[in-house]
Each structure stands twice: as structure tokens, then as C-alpha cells.
Amino acid sequence: MAFQQIGEQFCQHYYQTFDTNRAGLHPLYSQQSMLTFEGDQFQGADAIVQKIMALPFQKVQHQIVKCDCQPSVNDGIVIFITGNLLVDDNANPLKFAQVFQLVKGPTGNYYCHNDMFRLNIG
Amino acid sequence: MAFQQIGEQFCQHYYQTFDTNRAGLHPLYSQQSMLTFEGDQFQGADAIVQKIMALPFQKVQHQIVKCDCQPSVNDGIVIFITGNLLVDDNANPLKFAQVFQLVKGPTGNYYCHNDMFRLNIG
Numbered sequence: 409m410a411f412q413q414i415g416e417q418f419c420q421h422y423y424q425t426f427d428t429n430r431a432g433l434h435p436l437y438s439q440q441s442m443l444t445f446e447g448d449q450f451q452g453a454d455a456i457v458q459k460i461m462a463l464p465f466q467k468v469q470h471q472i473v474k475c476d477c478q479p480s481v482n483d484g485i486v487i488f489i490t491g492n493l494l495v496d497d498n499a500n501p502l503k504f505a506q507v508f509q510l511v512k513g514p515t516g517n518y519y520c521h522n523d524m525f526r527l528n529i530g
Numbered sequence: 531m532a533f534q535q536i537g538e539q540f541c542q543h544y545y546q547t548f549d550t551n552r553a554g555l556h557p558l559y560s561q562q563s564m565l566t567f568e569g570d571q572f573q574g575a576d577a578i579v580q581k582i583m584a585l586p587f588q589k590v591q592h593q594i595v596k597c598d599c600q601p602s603v604n605d606g607i608v609i610f611i612t613g614n615l616l617v618d619d620n621a622n623p624l625k626f627a628q629v630f631q632l633v634k635g636p637t638g639n640y641y642c643h644n645d646m647f648r649l650n651i652g
Contacts, residue, residue, distance in 0.1 A: 444598045444610075476566045478644045481604060481633055488566075488629045488646040503650070505627050507610045511603055522600045524610040528625070528650060 415477030415487040418510060418518065423470035430461050436520050438513060443523040456523070469494040471501070485510040485518070493527075503528035537599030537609040540632060540640065545592035552583050558642050560635060565645040578645070591616040593623070607632040607640070615649075625650035 425432045437443075437453035443460075450456045471492040478486045487508040492501035509522035547554045559565075559575035565582075572578045593614040600608045609630040614623035631644035 442600045444600060447596065447598065449600075474569065474648065476569065476646045476648070478564045478566060478571075478646060480631060480644060481606065484603065486608070486629065486631055486644045486646070488627075488648070490627070490648060490650070505610075505612070505648075505650075507608065507629050509602060509608055509631070522602060522608045524598050524600065524608070526596065526598070526610070526612060526627075528612075528627075 411479045411485045412477045414510070414518065415485050415508075416475050418485075418508070418520075419472055419475055419487060419489055422508075422520070423472065426460070427469050430463075431457065433457055433460060437523075438519045438521070441519065441521055441523065443525070445525050446527065465495045467494075467496050470504075480509060480511075483512050484521070490528075533601045533607045534599045536632070536640065537607050537630075538597050540607075540630070540642075541594060541597055541609060541611055544630075544642075545594065548582070549591050553579065555579055555582060559645075560641045560643070563641065563643055563645065565647070567647045568649065587617045589616075589618050592626075602631060602633075605634050606643070612650075 434453050434457045437456050439452045441453060443450040443456040450459045472489055473491045476488040480486045489506045491504055493504045494501050505526050507524040508520050510518040511521040513519050556575050556579045559578050561574045565572040565578040572581045594611055595613045598610045602608045611628045613626055615626045616623050627648050629646040630642050632640040633643040635641050
């Protein structure tokens with residue numbers, strides 16, 4: 409189904425960009441986007457990418473374990489990822505969970521309207 | 531903020547209903563709703579509630595640990611919950627994570643358009 413393919417392709421592109429060139433994430437957000445990172449909210453592409461670039465690690469690698477996608481309203485796509493995060497030279501991966509909602513912008517391209525990130529807790 | 535309050539109230543109501551009377555969840559979904567439960571998809575309120583009612587436990591209790599909410603498009607609300615699940619007489623809670631998107635229906639009331647559930651993995 410299209411929404412599953414689009415969602416998976418977005419996640420692969422997003423994490424590859426995150427792990428190699430965090431500044432390159434800027435075009436994936438809009439000024440209406442919101443990031444909730446461990447409970448803290450950031451609104452707009454500038455503030456979101458500033459937060460992501462300030463994260464205190466040198467090397468990072470995201471490994472997707474599960475990627476659930478659903479069609480949303482207005483051709484949007486909701487994505488729910490669980491995965492492992494390898495940070496710097498730590499041998500033990502951290503577990504993470506992340507939610508994206510992709511929405512079509514004025515030009516018909518998808519951007520990330522909602523982004524919610526949590527290291528695994530419970 | 532309104533979206534945080536609405537999201538938290540929805541989750542409290544949803545889990546209280548789930549834990550006491552699963553059939554009562556039906557009005558919270560529409561025929562357009564989708565549930566992804568551990569990777570399996572169910573479309574429409576009937577199929578979703580049928581799946582939930584078939585879950586093989588007698589007693590269940592959801593404890594919310596974190597509840598992140600964001601405004602979505604068209605007055606929608608995206609909710610990302612992590613929590614503990616106490617099942618039957620097991621002393622050790624299971625961790626779970628769940629995503630809801632609330633959307634306004636024709637009458638202006640919110641219903642659950644997207645529902646994605648995972649027991650914690652990674």
C-alpha cells in the first residue's frame with residue numbers, strides 16, 4: 409500500500425540524514441511543524457533543527473525495528489517507529505520510539521508536521 | 531493548552547473504558563478509523579472493537595506514564611502514550627506505547643481516527 413511505502417521511505421531518508429548531516433533535516437519540516445523531544449516542545453523548522461543539532465553526541469546511528477504506518481486525513485500519513493539508537497562509542501543501544509505525521513504542503517510534497525520522540529521508558 | 535487537556539482527558543476516558551467495559555470503546559471510533567495492533571491492521575469501529583474484545587485476558591489495567599500531545603491539521607490532535615499494562619494476576623507490568631490521532635467528526639465531536647499499539651520492543 410502506498411502509505412506504508414511512503415512512510416518507510418521517509419523514515420529511511422530521515423534517519424540517514426539525521427545520522428550523517430543533521431542540518432539537512434531542515435527542508436523536511438515547515439514553520440507549522442512541532443517537535444516534542446522528551447516532553448519539551450519546539451515549533452517551526454528553525455527551532456526544531458536547532459534542538460536536534462544541539463543534542464550532545466558526535467556520532468549517532470538509528471536502527472529501525474518496527475515501522476507502522478496509517479493513512480491519515482487529507483492524504484496525511486501517521487508513522488510510529490520503534491528502534492535502537494547507537495550513540496558515540498557506547499556498545500549498548502538505547503531503545504527509542506518516535507511518531508511522525510506527514511502532511512502534504514502547498515506544492516504537494518510531504519513534510520513532517522508532527523514529530524514526537526521518547527527514549528523508552530515505562 | 532487545549533490540545534494537551536483534550537488529549538489527556540481522552541486517554542483517561544479511553545483506558546478507563548478499556549479496563550472496565552471494552553465494548554464501550556465502539557463510539558470512540560468511526561468507520562474510517564484504523565487500528566494497528568502489534569503490526570496487524572483493522573479498519574472500522576466494528577473490526578477494531580472485535581479485535582480488542584478478543585484479546586486473551588480477563589483483567590487489564592493501563593497506567594499512563596507519559597502522554598505527549600500535539601495539535602494536528604484540521605483541529606486534530608496527535609497523542610503519544612507510554613505506559614504500563616497490568617494483565618490478569620501478573621505482578622510484572624508490561625510496557626506499552628500507543629499513538630492516537632483524534633479528528634473532529636461531522637458533529638464536531640472528536641473520534642479516534644488513528645490507533646497504533648505496540649508492546650515495547652527494540
